[in-house]
Amino acid sequence: MEIVIVGSGGREYSIGLALQKECRIDGIYFYPGNGATSKLGKNIDFANYQEFVDFALTQRIGLVIIGPEAPLVEGLADMLRENGILVFGPSAKAARLEGSKAYMKEFAKTYGIPTARFIQTQDYVESCKFIESLNLPIVVKADGLCAGKGVIIAQSYEEAKNAAKEMLEGKSFGDSGKTIVIEEFLDGFELSVFAMCDGKDFIVLPAAQDHKRLLDYDKGPNTGGMGAYAPAPLATPEILKEVESTIIIPTLEGMEKEGNPFSGTLFCGIMVVKNKPYLLEFNVRFGDPECEVLMPLFKEGLLDCFLACARGDLNKVRFELESKFCVGVVVASKDYPYKSSEKEKITIEDLEDNVQSHISFAGVSKKEEDLLASGGRVLVCVGKGENVQDALQKAYKRVESVKFKGMQYRKDIAYQALKK
Numbered sequence: 212m213e214i215v216i217v218g219s220g221g222r223e224y225s226i227g228l229a230l231q232k233e234c235r236i237d238g239i240y241f242y243p244g245n246g247a248t249s250k251l252g253k254n255i256d257f258a259n260y261q262e263f264v265d266f267a268l269t270q271r272i273g274l275v276i277i278g279p280e281a282p283l284v285e286g287l288a289d290m291l292r293e294n295g296i297l298v299f300g301p302s303a304k305a306a307r308l309e310g311s312k313a314y315m316k317e318f319a320k321t322y323g324i325p326t327a328r329f330i331q332t333q334d335y336v337e338s339c340k341f342i343e344s345l346n347l348p349i350v351v352k353a354d355g356l357c358a359g360k361g362v363i364i365a366q367s368y369e370e371a372k373n374a375a376k377e378m379l380e381g382k383s384f385g386d387s388g389k390t391i392v393i394e395e396f397l398d399g400f401e402l403s404v405f406a407m408c409d410g411k412d413f414i415v416l417p418a419a420q421d422h423k424r425l426l427d428y429d430k431g432p433n434t435g436g437m438g439a440y441a442p443a444p445l446a447t448p449e450i451l452k453e454v455e456s457t458i459i460i461p462t463l464e465g466m467e468k469e470g471n472p473f474s475g476t477l478f479c480g481i482m483v484v485k486n487k488p489y490l491l492e493f494n495v496r497f498g499d500p501e502c503e504v505l506m507p508l509f510k511e512g513l514l515d516c517f518l519a520c521a522r523g524d525l526n527k528v529r530f531e532l533e534s535k536f537c538v539g540v541v542v543a544s545k546d547y548p549y550k551s552s553e554k555e556k557i558t559i560e561d562l563e564d565n566v567q568s569h570i571s572f573a574g575v576s577k578k579e580e581d582l583l584a585s586g587g588r589v590l591v592c593v594g595k596g597e598n599v600q601d602a603l604q605k606a607y608k609r610v611e612s613v614k615f616k617g618m619q620y621r622k623d624i625a626y627q628a629l630k631k
C-alpha cells in the first residue's frame with residue numbers, strides 16, 4: 212500500500228519515520244514535506260486540493276493522514292472521503308472543534324464538559340461587563356485559527372478590555388478575532404491528552420506535556436512548543452479516566468448527535484485544577500512536538516490504528532505500546548518565534564546509539580547535498596529511555612550532535628516530571 216502524509220513539519224516526519232517500519236507500506240508520499248522527508252519517501256506538491264485528490268485516485272493511495280489543522284478546517288478530509296479515499300482526519304464540520312473557540316465552548320456547555328466559565332461575543336460593551344465580573348488574570352481569545360497566538364492572559368482589567376477591543380476591531384487577528392471568547396483563568400498544571408477516534412470508539416495515548424514558552428523556566432513568548440515528553444507521570448490513571456468520562460466520551464457522543472461524528476486525533480488541552488481536569492481547548496490533530504514523542508512509543512499496530520480510525524472499526528484494532536518514556540527537545544532557528552532567520556547549514560555528528568535517540572526534522576530544506584535550517588522550529592531531538600531522566604539524557608546527547616549558526620533550545624525540558 213502507498214500512503215500520503217499531508218504536512219511539512221516534525222510531526223509529519225515522525226509519523227513517516229514510525230510507519231516506515233511497517234512492511235505493508237510500499238511507499239510514503241509527503242504533501243508537501245520538507246528537506247528531510249524526501250529521505251523517508253517522496254515529496255509531492257500540487258496547485259490545489261483537487262489536483263491532489265486526482266493524484267490520490269490515479270495512484271490508488273491506500274491511506275491519507277492529514278497532519279495540520281488548516282487542510283482539515285478547509286475540508287480536505289471531506290474531499291478525499293467523497294472520492295472513496297481512506298483518510299485519517301476529521302471533516303471540516305468536526306474540525307470546528309479547533310477552528311472556532313466559540314463553537315467549542317458552546318459545544319462544551321451543551322454537553323456538560325467541564326471548562327472555564329466564559330462568554331463568546333462580538334460586542335465590546337458586553338465584553339467589558341463580563342471582564343469586570345471576573346477575577347484577575349483574565350483570558351481573552353480570538354475565535355478563529357491564529358497559529359497558536361490568539362490567546363491573551365491579561366493581568367489587569369485595562370489590558371483585558373484593550374485585548375478585547377483590538378480583537379473585535381480586527382486589529383490584532385483580522386477576521387479570526389471578530390468573535391472573541393472571554394474566560395476565567397484556571398490555575399493548575401497542563402496536560403495534552405490524545406485520543407485516536409473513529410467516530411464512535413477511541414484509544415487514548417499516553418499523556419504528554421508540552422513546553423509552550425521560548426525560554427527556560429517558562430519565560431519568554433509563547434511558541435508552537437519547544438519540547439515535550441510522554442508519558443507524563445503527573446497524569447495519574449484517575450485523572451486520565453476522568454478525562455475519558457467527562458471530556459472524550461461526551462464529545463464523541465455529542466459530535467455524533469450533531470451529525471458530525473469525529474474521526475481522527477482529538478487533542479484535548481487540559482488544565483488540571485485540584486486533581487480535576489478541565490478542557491482548555493481542542494485540537495483536531497496531533498500536537499507538534501507531542502507527536503514526535505508519541506510515535507516512537509508504538510511497538511506494534513500504528514498503521515492498523517490509523518487505518519481503523521479511517522475505516523470506523525477501531526473496536527477490532529490490536530496495538531502495543533512500549534512501556535518506555537520519550538523526551539523531545541526542539542531546536543529552533545535564531546529569531547524564532549519573532550521572525551524568519553537566514554538559512555544556515557546543519558551539520559550532524561553520527562552517534563552510535565541510533566535506536567534510543569533520533570531526530571525528527573521540521574524546518575529544513577535541501578541545497579544539493581546540504582541540509583539547511585530554513586527557519587522556525589528546525590528539528591526535534593528525541594530520546595527514548597526506561598524513565599524520563601534516561602530519555603532526557605539521550606535527547607540532549609542528540610542535541611549536542613547538531614550544529615548550525617544561531618540554534619537555540621531549552622535546557623529544562625521535562626522539568627515538571629523531575630520535580631520532587
Ligand code: AMP
Pocket residue numbers: 327350352359362394395396397398401423480482491492
Ligand atoms: P489555548 O490555545 O486555548 O489552549 O490557549 C493557549 C494557552 O493559554 C494554553 O495552553 C494555556 O497555557 C493558556 N490558557 C488558555 N486558556 C486558559 C485558561 N482559561 N486558564 C489558564 N490558562 C489558559
Ligand code: GLY
Pocket residue numbers: 359421435436494497498499500501
Ligand atoms: N504543541 C501544541 C500544538 O501543537 O498545538
